[in-house]
Amino acid sequence: MEITEIKIIGGVDKCGNDENVRELIVKKGEIFGVVGPTGSGKSNLISDIEQLSQGDTVSGRKIMINNEIPSSEMRRDPRKRRIAQLSQNMNFLADMTVEEFLLMHAKSRGINSEGLVNKVIELANNLTGEPIKKDYNLTILSGGQSRSLMVADVAVISDSPIVLIDEIENAGIKKHEALELLAGYGKIVMVITHDPVLALMTNRRVVMRNGAMTEIIETSEEEKEVSKRLNDLDGWMLSMREKVRHGEKLSMGDIQNTCKTC
Numbered sequence: 001m002e003i004t005e006i007k008i009i010g011g012v013d014k015c016g017n018d019e020n021v022r023e024l025i026v027k028k029g030e031i032f033g034v035v036g037p038t039g040s041g042k043s044n045l046i047s048d049i050e051q052l053s054q055g056d057t058v059s060g061r062k063i064m065i066n067n068e069i070p071s072s073e074m075r076r077d078p079r080k081r082r083i084a085q086l087s088q089n090m091n092f093l094a095d096m097t098v099e100e101f102l103l104m105h106a107k108s109r110g111i112n113s114e115g116l117v118n119k120v121i122e123l124a125n126n127l128t129g130e131p132i133k134k135d136y137n138l139t140i141l142s143g144g145q146s147r148s149l150m151v152a153d154v155a156v157i158s159d160s161p162i163v164l165i166d167e168i169e170n171a172g173i174k175k176h177e178a179l180e181l182l183a184g185y186g187k188i189v190m191v192i193t194h195d196p197v198l199a200l201m202t203n204r205r206v207v208m209r210n211g212a213m214t215e216i217i218e219t220s221e222e223e224k225e226v227s228k229r230l231n232d233l234d235g236w237m238l239s240m241r242e243k244v245r246h247g248e249k250l251s252m253g254d255i256q257n258t259c260k261t262c
């Protein structure tokens with residue numbers, strides 16, 4: 001079944017009052033942002049979508065797929081849900097190499113694995129400053145390498161029509177590129193973020209407060225331009241971080257050169 005839209009039917013805030021936004025439809029091809037202060041209910045909203053909740057969670061929200069209540073089979077079986085989730089706290093625990101993991105994942109998804117390992121690693125290495133090799137053990141990967149590999153794995157192997165992302169900003173990866181890669185063509189992407197680069201890359205964003213969806217903001221052309229500039233600055237910060245990490249010294253020239261380009 002092709003998933004063309006998800007609809008979130010509003011529930012209640014933490015005090016039991018109806019949330020402001022009564023209905024939110026996110027269509028195929030859209031990157032949608034979720035913003036709000038700590039404890040405002042961002043993860044809870046994402047989790048409602050992940051579970052395809054039907055009024056049976058604390059928020060009382062209902063999630064529709066293609067304007068229909070999802071089948072109980074889809075709700076019960078994670079493989080039928082076709083929702084990929086990525087979060088900052090996820091870690092690889094398996095004692096196997098990167099190559100073994102990717103081949104196993106591809107096999108379990110019934111995907112032809114020819115050239116696949118190199119493709120995933122190449123994409124992951126575009127997102128991190130510390131290259132991953134296929135014979136590395138998963139457990140020795142750094143936070144940035146793990147996150148990059150997860151992003152590339154979700155983009156190529158999981159390839160789910162709905163992608164939910166819970167804060168990738170502190171992961172030490174090129175987040176702009178990561179989001180572009182995940183969004184691919186024609187997916188529904190919901191991303192929780194505190195980061196203006198990511199928030200302004202979205203088409204729209206919902207503002208959470210006290211457990212409720214309170215407002216929907218459309219990203220203006222001006223904000224998209226701001227996002228591009230911030231992304232340049234961000235790339236620069238990442239390159240400075242890499243230099244320091246590799247034992248290099250920084251000079252005022254590094255800052256002056258950047259200010260010209262940003």
Ligand SMILES: Nc1ncnc2c1ncn2[C@@H]1O[C@H](COP(=O)(O)OP(=O)(O)OP(=O)(O)O)[C@@H](O)[C@H]1O
Pocket residue numbers: 012013014015036037038039040041042043044045058059208210211212
């Ligand atoms: N609509 C709601 N009704 C009742 N409780 C809620 C509701 N929304 C969120 N909560 C509860 O509030 C707490 C904080 O929510 P949540 O973790 O989703 O916030 P958050 O915005 O993701 O926070 P952080 O930025 O710190 O990760 C959780 O215990 C959650 O179960």
